[in-house]
Amino acid sequence: MPSSKHFLSSVFLLTxxxxxxNSCFPTKSDESAEEQQPTDPLVEDVDPxxxxxxxxxxxxxxxxxxxxxxxxxxxxxxxxxxAETPDDVFNTDFISIRNGFATAVSRQPENAKANVGFxxxxxxxxxxxxxxxxxxxSIQAYIEAVDNYYDSYNNEWILxxxxxxxxxxRKLPGNNQQIPLxxxxxxxxxxxxxxxxxxxxxxxxxxxxxxPKIIAAQSEKPSFxxxxxxxxxxxxxxxxxxxxxxxxxxxxxxxTQNEMSLVMTAFGETFELDKxxxxxxxxxIRLVRAGLxxxxxxxxxIQTTDGxxxxxxxxxxxxxxxxxxxxxxxNDTLICLWVFNEEKYTSKITDVVQxxxxxxxxxxxxxxxxxxxxxxxxxxxxxxKASIQSMKAETDQQDDDLIxxxxxxxxxxxxxxxxxxxxxxxxxxxxxxKFSSPEALMDFxxxxxxxxYTFSETIDGxxxxxxxxxxxxxxxxxxxxxxxxxxxxxxxAHDRLISYSDKxxxxxxxxxxxxxxxxxxxxxESMIASKYLTSGQYYVTLKENFSVILWxxxxxxxxxxYLIDDSGKDLPIWNINYDMDYIQILRExxxxxxxxxxxxxxxxxxxxxxxxxxxxxxxx
Numbered sequence: 001m002p003s004s005k006h007f008l009s010s011v012f013l014l015t016x017x018x019x020x021x022n023s024c025f026p027t028k029s030d031e032s033a034e035e036q037q038p039t040d041p042l043v044e045d046v047d048p049x050x051x052x053x054x055x056x057x058x059x060x061x062x063x064x065x066x067x068x069x070x071x072x073x074x075x076x077x078x079x080x081x082x083a084e085t086p087d088d089v090f091n092t093d094f095i096s097i098r099n100g101f102a103t104a105v106s107r108q109p110e111n112a113k114a115n116v117g118f119x120x121x122x123x124x125x126x127x128x129x130x131x132x133x134x135x136x137x138s139i140q141a142y143i144e145a146v147d148n149y150y151d152s153y154n155n156e157w158i159l160x161x162x163x164x165x166x167x168x169x170r171k172l173p174g175n176n177q178q179i180p181l182x183x184x185x186x187x188x189x190x191x192x193x194x195x196x197x198x199x200x201x202x203x204x205x206x207x208x209x210x211x212p213k214i215i216a217a218q219s220e221k222p223s224f225x226x227x228x229x230x231x232x233x234x235x236x237x238x239x240x241x242x243x244x245x246x247x248x249x250x251x252x253x254x255x256t257q258n259e260m261s262l263v264m265t266a267f268g269e270t271f272e273l274d275k276x277x278x279x280x281x282x283x284x285i286r287l288v289r290a291g292l293x294x295x296x297x298x299x300x301x302i303q304t305t306d307g308x309x310x311x312x313x314x315x316x317x318x319x320x321x322x323x324x325x326x327x328x329x330x331n332d333t334l335i336c337l338w339v340f341n342e343e344k345y346t347s348k349i350t351d352v353v354q355x356x357x358x359x360x361x362x363x364x365x366x367x368x369x370x371x372x373x374x375x376x377x378x379x380x381x382x383x384x385k386a387s388i389q390s391m392k393a394e395t396d397q398q399d400d401d402l403i404x405x406x407x408x409x410x411x412x413x414x415x416x417x418x419x420x421x422x423x424x425x426x427x428x429x430x431x432x433x434k435f436s437s438p439e440a441l442m443d444f445x446x447x448x449x450x451x452x453y454t455f456s457e458t459i460d461g462x463x464x465x466x467x468x469x470x471x472x473x474x475x476x477x478x479x480x481x482x483x484x485x486x487x488x489x490x491x492x493a494h495d496r497l498i499s500y501s502d503k504x505x506x507x508x509x510x511x512x513x514x515x516x517x518x519x520x521x522x523x524x525e526s527m528i529a530s531k532y533l534t535s536g537q538y539y540v541t542l543k544e545n546f547s548v549i550l551w552x553x554x555x556x557x558x559x560x561x562y563l564i565d566d567s568g569k570d571l572p573i574w575n576i577n578y579d580m581d582y583i584q585i586l587r588e589x590x591x592x593x594x595x596x597x598x599x600x601x602x603x604x605x606x607x608x609x610x611x612x613x614x615x616x617x618x619x620x
Contacts, residue, residue: 043246043293043372050250051109052102052118059103069100070117070264077124086136094124105251112262115251116273119281122244122251129240131232138225230300234366237292245289252282274394279387283380290376293369298481299362305355325519327540329527334508334546338553343497346558353560354490363481374474378449381442388438412437427457452603462617472600484598486591488561489568498574501554508546515540565592582619586612 059065076092083089098121104114126132255278262273323340356362391408415437422432434444447453449470456465478484511529515521515538521531529541563571573589580588590612596605605611 041368041372043242043289043369049109051106052247054099055103055106056099057103059100061104061107065100066104066111066114066117069097069104070113073097073101073117073121073124077120086133086140090127090133090136092124092127094121095128097121098125105254109254110258112255112260112273113264115255116262116264119248119251122247126241126244129236131236131240135225135228135233135236138228142225230302234296234300237296238367242289242292242296245285245292248285249282249289252278252285256282274390276387276390276394279383279390283383283387286376286383287380290373290380293373293376297365297367297369297373299364299366301362302352302356303359303362304352325515327513327515327519327521327523329523329542329546332508332544332546333548333550334513335550335552336513338551340553340555342555342557347496350491350496350558350560357482357490357561365477365479368477370474370477374449374471377474378446381445381449385439385442388442408438415441426459431455431457466614467602467604469600469603472603476600478599483594486593487564487566489564489570490561491559495562496558496560497556498559499554499556500575501552504551506549506551508549511542511545513540514538563589563591583616586615586619590615 073094076094076097079092080089083092098118101114101118101121104111105118108114256275260275260278263270264273323338326335326337326339328335328337388408415435419432419436422435423429434440448468451471452467452469454465454467456463458464517533517536517538519538521528521538521540523540523542527543529543531538531540533539559574563573565571571589571591576585576589578585590608592608596607596610597603605614
């Protein structure tokens with residue numbers, strides 16, 4: 001049986017998983033413009049007197065019916081432990097139980113058990129969302145299709161077959177010298193293993209991280225569900241999740257208006273739920289709601305130039321690396337040049353990036369959520385602090401409490417030890433004091449959220465001083481996130497294709513090397529003693545020994561933009577001279593911004609030199 005603590009935490013997972021999908025999903029270009037326009041904030045002030053409206057007028061409400069509903073709710077939640085598929089979750093009926101508790105609450109607003117049941121069933125009833133079910137079913141089908149498609153690779157696949165490994169070498173016969181071989185194949189766990197270990201959100205992270213070189217195109221390859229756009233997820237959050245959280249917060253407020261206490265049996269345990277527990281639970285719900293509010297604030301849809309999704313566009317990428325080895329001899333140096341041409345797929349990515357950077361609505365505010373999100377965030381530490389104080393003030397028997405007061409006092413002692421250790425490690429006593437107790441830490445969080453805070457500490461020999469003002473993000477919101485970007489210009493037809501390389505030297509001392517049949521041996525015949533094919537490779541013998549091997553890995557790729565300085569001159573970010581020291585590179589390549597404070601977030605960092613001076617100390 002799951003513990004009640006486990007239940008209270010697991011109740012968040014359904015809502016959190018949707019939040020964690022966010023920006024890895026593409027969009028179609030035919031979304032209506034009206035949906036992308038700024039609108040009123042999604043959440044108004046929560047009033048505990050706002051009672052549920054989805055009620056059953058024919059339901060008889062008394063202590064017996066409330067107890068029966070609660071027992072049924074407990075059994076339904078416990079049944080989720082045996083769920084094997086998403087359908088097992090979605091087919092579990094919580095909405096009728098929620099409506100029953102809604103009716104009970106509407107008639108008996110101060111009934112603690114009815115409100116607790118309403119809270120739990122409201123969160124569980126998120127499973128009735130057709131959009132959430134559609135999303136999860138589609139993701140599951142996509143994962144299974146990818147599994148089946150790449151089954152021939154022994155489940156050692158993630159998103160694409162070949163990947164360069166610049167450290168792969170082939171040994172020369174007769175000694176320990178090495179020269180580069182074709183880049184070796186690196187195999188990773190199949191995407192289903194990621195899903196099994198980290199769930200849907202893990203798959204989302206993988207898709208986002210690997211999207212530039214996503215799976216090689218072949219016939220009948222699965223395509224990512226095109227309807228799963230950022231706006232689809234945002235609308236689902238707004239319509240199916242946040243309203244449920246609003247109901248939960250109203251119920252929490254009703255419970256904490258009085259010194260409520262409820263003893264109940266669930267999950268094989270009998271425990272007491274009191275005001276401190278509800279305050280802590282409300283803090284968690286508000287934190288989730290604030291995160292979802294931030295996610296729904298800006299238009300983050302990614303459009304492609306032809307209206308298709310970015311995942312489907314990348315499905316067309318060829319998996320054959322356009323790479324080759326070229327062997328040359330210059331004086332006594334054997335040059336092994338590996339050239340990898342990424343133009344075919346990076347040109348498409350460049351088009352997509354440029355198209356979205358030109359869109360006027362991309363990354364602009366779509367909902368004015370900053371104020372209520374900020375209020376939620378400020379409420380979280382206040383609620384946690386009030387919860388702790390409420391638990392510490394309890395004088396009754398603590399054995400059956402969900403969170404016994406003794407655990408809070410133990411936490412005080414643990415944090416006091418942490419504070420002392422911080423001082424011993426060289427941090428200032430003033431900073432360490434902010435971690436000396438849960439209440440002190442919450443006061444520190446409130447300070448960070450509401451005031452300028454200057455962090456000034458010596459860590460590992462570095463004097464780190466930085467002033468931040470987190471409140472500016474909410475009280476003076478950025479209407480267009482693109483204004484925070486570095487200064488840049490979009491690449492043009494004549495300069496979107498660039499090349500970059502990496503050089504390494506090694507010892508020679510021999511007169512032979514191996515080459516694959518498709519490699520290019522750009523060495524005059526007059527300098528070659530012999531060349532013959534054996535075991536599928538050429539064994540090449542030169543007339544003279546070479547004393548040095550120069551390995552050069554060179555790539556050709558498309559870039560969507562160039563960072564520029566205040567005068568419009570390009571910064572050398574795509575062609576850094578690594579012969580310079582790190583501080584020189586920093587001064588050459590650190591971006592130029594229109595606002596180095598980032599809308600007041602870093603109020604003292606007013607110039608480019610402010611950032612360079614701050615970062616330079618870490619390279620000295």
